[in-house]
Amino acid sequence: MLTIGKVAATAQISTDALRYYEREGLIKPSSISEGGYRLYNQDAVMRLHFIKQAQACGFTLSEIRELLLLSQHSTACCNDVRQLAIEKKLQLEAKIKVLKVMSSSLDAMITNCSNHTLPVTDCPILEAIADIHEVKKP
Amino acid sequence: MIIELFYAEGCQQCLRNRETLKATAQQTLPDMVWREINVLEEIDYAVELGILTLPAIAIDQELVFTRLPSVAQLTQALNERITKEKSYGN
Numbered sequence: 001m002l003t004i005g006k007v008a009a010t011a012q013i014s015t016d017a018l019r020y021y022e023r024e025g026l027i028k029p030s031s032i033s034e035g036g037y038r039l040y041n042q043d044a045v046m047r048l049h050f051i052k053q054a055q056a057c058g059f060t061l062s063e064i065r066e067l068l069l070l071s072q073h074s075t076a077c078c079n080d081v082r083q084l085a086i087e088k089k090l091q092l093e094a095k096i097k098v099l100k101v102m103s104s105s106l107d108a109m110i111t112n113c114s115n116h117t118l119p120v121t122d123c124p125i126l127e128a129i130a131d132i133h134e135v136k137k138p
Numbered sequence: 139m140i141i142e143l144f145y146a147e148g149c150q151q152c153l154r155n156r157e158t159l160k161a162t163a164q165q166t167l168p169d170m171v172w173r174e175i176n177v178l179e180e181i182d183y184a185v186e187l188g189i190l191t192l193p194a195i196a197i198d199q200e201l202v203f204t205r206l207p208s209v210a211q212l213t214q215a216l217n218e219r220i221t222k223e224k225s226y227g228n
Contacts, residue, residue, distance in 0.1 A: 079148035086146045086177060087192060093185045 001031070001039040011048035018048070024061050026051055026068065057085075058092050139219065140171045142196045144189055147176055152193035155206055159195075162209045166216045 008015045021027045022038075027047050029038035047068070054064045067084065070076045109125045120126070141163050145152035153174075160172050177184045177192060184194075187201045195203040195212075202215055 079150070083146055083149050083192060087190065090177070090181070090184060090190050090192075093181060094188070094190060097185055 007040040142173045144194045
């Protein structure tokens with residue numbers, strides 16, 4: 001059995017994060033010691049590894065909860081998980097698309113700012129950002 | 139009019155009422171084009187249309203349904219578009 005400090009260190013997360021996962025229903029201690037301390041078994045370590053890996057793939061905690069539930073559901077199959085993964089990929093691709101547009105906007109601003117010695121009050125980048133803001137005003 | 143059903147391979151829910159919906163579309167619009175698109179094969183196009191969940195249906199390259207519609211919902215959406223197209227034509 002591992003204490004909260006040990007299990008958190010093994011998973012390379014903070015004890016606060018571990019308590020947060022517990023509040024979110026992602027993990028629970030396998031027992032409580034006589035002194036009232038949380039104790040975790042090896043399954044908890046594996047579960048924390050799963051949570052971290054899923055986060056690295058872009059899944060939110062609520063989506064990870066769904067993945068964990070699916071993994072325990074006897075009637076679920078791999079296609080259910082696959083669909084969640086495909087939908088996550090669609091969301092990530094949509095974000096990438098937005099980020100590319102943002103990056104292109106910055107490219108244009110950087111190119112237009114050719115005179116590096118201008119005073120900041122005449123900075124074309126700040127002016128361009130102000131213009132974007134102006135357009136969005138109702 | 140082009141109707142595009144986006145699905146994922148192995149997704150039972152995606153293709154459950156496919157034939158019924160296709161028949162409904164054909165009945166409403168005999169000259170429509172019905173496409174079934176495996177989202178992984180045209181992911182850039184799906185992202186361009188704003189598809190984030192599956193199944194999804196786009197009509198004339200506009201995302202209209204983010205889940206499979208009922209026959210009545212599809213008929214209504216198609217009829218609305220037919221009316222709109224006619225009003226633009228006049």
